[in-house]
Amino acid sequence: MDVDLRKLRYFVAVAEHLHFGRAAEALHIAQPVLSRQIRALEEELRAQLFVRTKRATELTPAGEQLLADARPLLASAEGLRRRVARAARGGEVFTVGFMPGLIVTPAVRAFGERHPGLTVEVVRTTWDDQTATLHDGRVDVGYVRLPIDRRGLRVTPLWSEPRVAALPADHPLAGKDAVGIADLAHERLLQNPDAVPEWRDVATRRDPEVRFRAVEEKLEHVAGGHGVVVLPLSVAVFYTRPGVGYVPVTDIPPNQVCLAWSAGRRSPLIAEFAAVAREMSVAVDSF
Template sequence: MDVDLRKLRYFVAVAEELHFGRAAARLHIAQPVLSRQIRALEGELRAQLFVRDKRSTALTEAGRRLLEDARPLLASAEALRRRVATAARGTFTVGFMPGLTVTDAVRDLTARHPEVAVELLRTTWEDQIEVLHDGRADVSLVRLPIDRRGLSVRPLFSEPRVAVLRADHRLAGKESVRVADLAAEHLLNHPDAVPEWRDVATRLRDGTAPPWREFRSVEEKLEHVAAGQGIAVVPLSTSAYYTRPDVVCVPVEDLPPNEVCLAWVASRRSPLVFAFTEACVRYNRIAE
């Protein structure tokens, strides 16, 4: 039996909304049409997916299992569509994290493959591998740690990490600091991103730390540092790229370096992926 992806999309909308009317509005189709499609899917699968009455809609056990499998299947289908569309346009997309530059490797690739148009996509800690799985990028320069499942990962280089402090911070004049010196500070990074700080953080231990909030960019994080609302730990290249007079960067002696790698979907066998990988090897002096 072939699974109809359109019916799966309809099913996921209903499963997430648990309301046929809202799901139909989200899909921009009439509710009776949606109901017929769900019944048809249940017939094809020979399983009841929803328990429905006048007041509520709930997933059955079969429906919950289908939802678990349908989401990644639809995501893979969308990623495939994007990759095919990108190939048809003759483009190759490179993702990169803040502070990293890909200029030399891109020039190398375009010199060897002048028929290819290279597009660049700036990523964040939250989406640096998501752009690979969903097809927005062909390769991505990432900062570890990442979830490596389904990916090929090639180490590039490592670099020290520094603490970004307000210019008048008590530690701003130090040549270097240790993690213990930062124990009483409010860290703007997610605690799991700097586990060495998390393990000694005073306010995490006594429960007085404010809730962590997600920042959409390095610039936004630096604004909070400059306003005296906390400190940040960033790789050296990021601190060098985003210089400003109201913050200073101090090396942290006992933090392990940040590892920079090139990543791509493991199942891909594109010659352009391997050509770009080799260009990155040449320009980043990777230790084999």
């Protein structure tokens, strides 16, 4: 049985919205059309994917499983489309993703000098999309910060670096030589807590989750006295600014920087870039 990717996209939209009307609006199709496509998919898979009541739409266990499998499948299909389109335009392009604070220029330049006919581009990623860009083909390789979901990826370690707390400049802890993660337990965290699981384990404050995508946004809110963030040292060095003080957090593991790429890719260029990246990896270890 061949699964229709269009139906999978429709399914993921409904699963993410848990509302047929909103999903149809996001997909720019009529709701009856969407409902028919989902019923057709359920018939093809011989499984009920949603439970619909007057008040809610919920995933069944089969739907939960399909959602987990459908997302990487759709991302791989999108990656294939991007690579084919790129090849059709002529001229080979190799794209490197990188997280804030990371300097990838030495490896990118060295790699480009080995392949003068290759266009090497760089793309800045964020905590939310550093792996998505690998799955959907926006980048060929990516400098990522752990922890990440490694499913469907190959990952090679490069270096590690200490982590620091970014605090308002007038915060009582801002003048300390170092702090422990427990010292931040009552603070409002202005980032995804999955990025700082050590804080999540000891937190005594349970505010509604706040997520700012850009480092600049996070630090602007820190300077305004709205909370704190925990950052890798290289990010703190790169984004030093008035109104924010940085203090080492000494009792949590360092942040691990890795190079990652899709496990399904077998390009010799990827293997070569990984070797260059390992050779030229340099960690920031002090302000």
